[in-house]
Amino acid sequence: MGAGELNPAAAVAELTGLTPTGVHPLADHVFEVDTEDGDLVVAKYDPRQGAVDAEVAGLRWLAEPGAVAVPDVRAHDDRWLIMEQIEPSAPSTVAAEDLGRRIADLHAAGAPAYGASTGPEQAWIGLAPMRCVPSPEWAHWYVTDRIAPYLRNAADRQLIDRDGVSTIETLCGRIDVPHEPPARLHGDLWSGNVVWARQAWLIDPAAHGGHRETDLAMLALFGCPHLDRVIAAYDEHRPLADGWQARVPLHQLFPLLVHTVLFGSGYARQAVAAAQAALRA
Known part of the structure; x- marks a missing residue:
């Protein structure tokens, strides 16, 4: 153009x-x-x-x-x-607690199905392709559309060894989480996609329907200012299901595999460690 x-x-x-x-x-x-x-x-x-x-x-x-x-x-x-344009400023505890409540309300707005989006079927998470096709059941969708493509890519490029692949595949056969309706996810909610001002703004989404714990697990993955306040305010406003803390590694497996295919084997070790932690939970 x-x-x-x-x-x-x-x-x-x-x-x-x-x-x-x-x-x-x-x-x-x-x-x-x-x-x-x-x-x-x-x-x-x-x-x-x-x-x-x-x-x-x-x-x-x-x-x-x-x-x-x-x-x-x-x-x-x-x-x-x-x-x-959003003019950034230093993060505050007030903005963090407000963000927790706002993310909770976003999730509660819901989605038609897991994987559903209002954009094209072929979407992106960062620089990696991401498929957005609706599915009625979370665990099967999470394995087939959020774990398997990136695990296969990493294995084909020898970024993850056979033992690591086996560990992740074992986890994929044992996923058991409390049922919740599809949440409206930001989808790439790491701390770099939060712009702090008087209130926190969210940028660079990979938005789709999913499990609400995935957004929160991703927010925790690379560190977030006042994360404890964000989570506490979320949980107080719209309580999380029992045992959510133990499921954090399961939800972090997806972004860690995405980072593996984008940035290399250092993230593969973290992905395998997350799978091992999820199997112990």
Whole structure:
């Protein structure tokens, strides 16, 4: 399209009609763009097929219940996403407790099925492809659509040894969790996708229907400011099922396998350790 390969100013001008006055890189292919009217927007470039459509659909689906704060989508095409800019500040315990309650309400808004989304069937989690096909039963869906594809990829590339594969496959045959209806998940809720301001904002979703404990387990995986306050407020607002703490490694297995296929065998060791912990639970 005419908005320019990696030309965020041209993309903002063409897609929004605003006049850019400055561009500041924020991350790889992500830019903050100043505009003539004093506004600030974020321009994100992603040429992968369906990636922008999936993110736009996810942001709008998460915003729909009015539970969590997500950036407003200003404009997009098949490569560029133009969003509201959020000015970050230091995380606070008040914002953390508010986030816990808001995530609980987001989850309670529900989804039509596990794996369901409002975006394309072929979606993404970070840089990895992710299938979004509805399923009526959580454990089977979690194994077939969230564990098996990444385990197979890692095994084929010899990132996980045979013993590790066997451990994870053993766990897949023994999954037993309390039944809960499909929750509306952010889907990639690690701490880097939380922008702290007066309230916490959620960005970069891989939104789909799933088990609510998965979002919380992912939030704990790489550390999150005031995580204890987030979880306590969530649990007080909408109590978690008994034994949820013991199931954290089971839910962390999915993002650890995704990281294995993206970043290598160091994460494979963590994935096997999570499977071993889940088998002991």
